[in-house]
Amino acid sequence: MQFLSLYIPAVTPSGPPSAEHMAKMGKLMEDMIKAGVLIATGGILSRNTGVKVARNNGTFTVEDGPVAGSSLMPAAGYALLRASTREELVKHVKTFLDAVGNGKCEIIQVMEGPPPQA
Numbered sequence: 001m002q003f004l005s006l007y008i009p010a011v012t013p014s015g016p017p018s019a020e021h022m023a024k025m026g027k028l029m030e031d032m033i034k035a036g037v038l039i040a041t042g043g044i045l046s047r048n049t050g051v052k053v054a055r056n057n058g059t060f061t062v063e064d065g066p067v068a069g070s071s072l073m074p075a076a077g078y079a080l081l082r083a084s085t086r087e088e089l090v091k092h093v094k095t096f097l098d099a100v101g102n103g104k105c106e107i108i109q110v111m112e113g114p115p116p117q118a
Contacts (some may be wrong), residue, residue: 010102035080
């Protein structure tokens with residue numbers, strides 16, 4: 001099973017991470033990739049850089065950032081993870097949070113393969 005994990009820090013970072021922190025996170029990411037758990041990861045920029053595209057009855061609207069009401073912010077990053085069970089997933093997310101510090105991860109299962117037939 002695949003899951004999208006959004007990391008939301010407990011406090012807004014005051015600056016870039018230290019070299020020590022980056023090395024620690026790099027090692028964790030490398031280990032998770034080798035174990036087949038981590039598929040992709042990346043940071044999320046300020047919602048001021050976003051754009052919202054909507055379609056209603058064939059009419060499109062485009063709204064430049066800030067994207068008001070976005071549930072993705074104040075998320076700071078994301079990871080696409082692979083796990084066989086909920087327990088395995090939670091174990092990996094706890095390991096990540098131990099490395100990154102205070103905060104939380106909101107996790108959503110990602111559909112794999114074609115959608116189910118009705």
